[in-house]
Amino acid sequence: MLTIGKLGAAAGVKVPTIRxxxxxxxxPPAERSAGNQRLYGRTALDRLAFIRHARDLGFPLEAIRDLLSLSDRPDQPCAAADIIAKEQLAAVEARIARLEALKSELERMVSQCAQGTIANCRVIEALSDHSSCAPGSHKPGALSQDDKRATPGAGR
Structure with a gap:
């Protein structure tokens, strides 16, 4: 049996996340020791590894819940798991498209830099006036929740 700290170390997951x-x-709720310490077995470690891998692939928690439910019934067809994976793939592709548009806009801003003073800086100008951005490159306030989590300081 593993304590919560050892489980976290083995799976690469922080203790508060496990809780x-x-x-x-x-x-599932952990067994408890005589001292009321959480104790986990191999099944919990395997399940936590599954969750971590799914999170690493960007699956939202609700999709992970559904995938775990499916994995608990190995005799069932995998069509539902395929649908969940295809939905995640579509979400990743959409995010990549948004990021590519943002990259293009940033490249455009940087390429127009005149290496002069801030008063004539294209980067500052573009950030100050959204209408100077390339059409369709991005929308004001269009960061998704995933983008906010991945962007330091965003979504605070």
């Missing part, structure tokens, strides 16, 4: 996954039902 959260247990709280929302992604992990």
């Amino acid at each position: 959260y996954y247990e709280q929302i039902g992604l992990l």
